[in-house]
Amino acid sequence: MTTPSKVLFGSPEMTEYYRKGSRFGIMTRKSHWRWLKKQSSQFIVNWHEQELDLFINLERAIPNIPVCLGKTILYFNDFFRQFHPHQNRVLQLFAQYAIDYKKTHGIRQLRHYLKNKVENELYDLYDYWQHGQYQGIPKIWERLLERSQQWHQWHRELLIQQQLRKDKAFQAQLNATWESPVQTHHIGNITFNALNTGLALFDEGQRMHHCIFSYLQRCIDKKYLAFSVVEACQDDSKQPRYSYSTLGLKRVKSVTLVETDCIFT
Structure with missing residues (x-):
């Protein structure tokens, strides 16, 4: 055949x-x-x-x-x-x-x-790897994921500690701002809101339990765009329900054209 x-x-x-x-x-x-x-x-x-x-x-x-x-x-x-x-x-x-x-x-x-x-x-593993935190390649996939999870947990705790200490450098990061070519955009029942301040990135990372705040400098350098995404849905009871995620986009050669980098959920 x-x-x-x-x-x-x-x-x-x-x-x-x-x-x-x-x-x-x-x-x-x-x-x-x-x-x-x-x-x-x-x-x-x-x-x-x-x-x-x-x-x-x-x-x-x-x-x-x-x-x-x-x-x-x-x-x-x-x-x-x-x-x-x-x-x-x-x-x-x-x-x-x-x-x-x-x-x-x-x-x-x-x-x-x-x-x-x-x-x-x-x-998550990509973030862990890109920040140079890996120490060799383990023998099994589960161990590699475990190292990634430990690093993300450490990173979140470090951010919280810095905020509690009111670290001047950290406060400067929270106060950072940058322009986004799109502030708010709607596609059907999905709304995209630009994250264009350090505080907005930090709050998004804490709410969604991911490390979007580590992209701060890339956002400041106009190499990255981040958006908070809200999707309005309805369940069987006809009651409104909302699904949240975070969209990351790479900026290509300082122009408005972008390519999808990652979606955090």
Whole structure:
């Protein structure tokens, strides 16, 4: 039986696409092409020209990756590359944890974990890593997450202690202000409010239990924008209900164009 991916990649259009892709570096080696032809149709549909080295190295270390896990890794492909030069090791720890999770809880619970929990874990880990607090790569994914959680807890406690001591430098941070190209914006039942003071960032971080305040200097330097997000919903009783999150955006080369960096919930 011919698989959908073989039909897709056997077409003249895809052969021409590959030829052009090789020229421009999308797939720089024939091994990439051969590997991609073996993947499921779901993987192909979700692949958006991400580099394939991470996936190929992962499959060599851990074969038979579940499709739902492969799609998640595709989605967070750029995220895992931020762990250079340890990106392969970090990805292997994550994949092995997910596979063990599937063995213990089943495929449905794995899908639920990948859909509802893993994003916040990864962004917390990214913050921990970017602030240079990591000390080597542990042997298991749970230990890496534990270090990240400990650092975030330490950071929140430090902020509270500084506030209690009325530290002059900390007070100066709270008093900092900067301009936002968008102050308030509405999309349907969702409202975005700019966080453009140090105090607003601090209060948001304390209310949502995350480290958005650590992005203060990037906001001051016009490299980052932060928004408090409120979504108005209704439950079965017709009573209004509100869902809160925090949106972070990178500013690209000092222009208004932005790309999504992270969503804290």
